[in-house]
Amino acid sequence: MSVQERKQRERADRERLIVATARELAERQGWDAVTTRRLAERIEYSQPVLYSHFRGKREIIGAVALEGAAELAAALRAATRDAAEPRDGAGSRDAAGPQDGAGPQDGAGLWDGVGPQDGAGLRDGAGAQGWGGSRAEGGSRARVTALARAYLDFAARNPAVYDAMFRLDGGLAFAREDTPAPLKDAFAAFLETLGEVAGEGVHPALFTEVFWAALHGLATLTREGRLPPADAERRTELLVDRLAAF
Template identity: 65%
Template sequence: MSVQERKQRERAERERLIVATARELAEKQGWDAVTTRRLAERIEYSQPVLYSHFRGKREIIGAVALDGATEMAEAVRAATSAADGPRARVSALARAYLDFAERNPAVYEALFDLDGGLAFAREDTPAPLKDAFAALLETLGEVAGDGVEPGLFTEVFWAALHGLATLTRAQRLLPELAERRVELLVDRLAVV
């Protein structure tokens, strides 16, 4: 291994450490606790080293969001691949999405509520975000119904899931009705 390859590997490892540390700190204490000074202390590098990887907190949030999008896509695909039949896949997708949002509140917030400098629904949308949408579309496209564009249906279903995740996180919905809400969403929107 050349010196340059080793330096590139070390740089990538430092970057992963920064992102993982930011995520861990945000999950435990919220995004307000994530500062470049605190991150530099936690990873035991100087702030200039941190800034050599990211221009600031906004880019770190974006990196956490991209990792989260990849994880969410994997969770949705794993859940839907284990389900039998279109309705069961849609139901599994909804549960996997809502479970991901509940288990990873800071990541979910980085994805959808904070400004990580990421473009959504555009040509320059980063690949992990496109793949997360594709993971939803793979299942939801098959239940969009006649004459309904699969992408549009996926956006509407996703918006409903996001609303449920956001309102649940804000404790605006009765927890004991969570399962019934998923069933109602699937029954009313998914044409199977």
């Protein structure tokens, strides 16, 4: 059976090569330059080989998107962990890698069963607005700012991957039960930090969606030159200050 195993391994290697090559080509020359012919040439196989791994170009984009989602989740967690460690050290309980199954929870229909249990993000500080003014908790602000910066930084440094995730059609399901795990986990990474600052009576997932959408708008419009590049940092600060309830 060793022969079959070797073949499977080689096949998996080639699949990874396809995805990596597509990603690199897209990042260097844009997704328009990622044609099946060029991609086949780069991996030194003929075009039909691509179709033995993926249904078509769309699925290749989807594969790049999943890879990117895992990296984005890691980048967000790393940034928020570094930003300001909680009193009890250890970083905010975010052991879960991109891989954990993510069982059924909540069921509110938003991204469906993603991340920590409903409201868990509220455990620590937060809820200022309603009954206390700005009650210290500078840690939250620092984490949220770090989150926003990390997201925008990821988008700017990996434009093609970002497009594969959030602008192009990679055939992936979003905000549904059958959403692929890496996407759910990326949303969970958002939720872990933003749950703290959703504010009273605001569903953490709903708040996270709004925050994410705003960042997405900033990321895309800035990159395409539809917003003046100079003020990007000021826009980010304004967004964080206003949107989050510290």
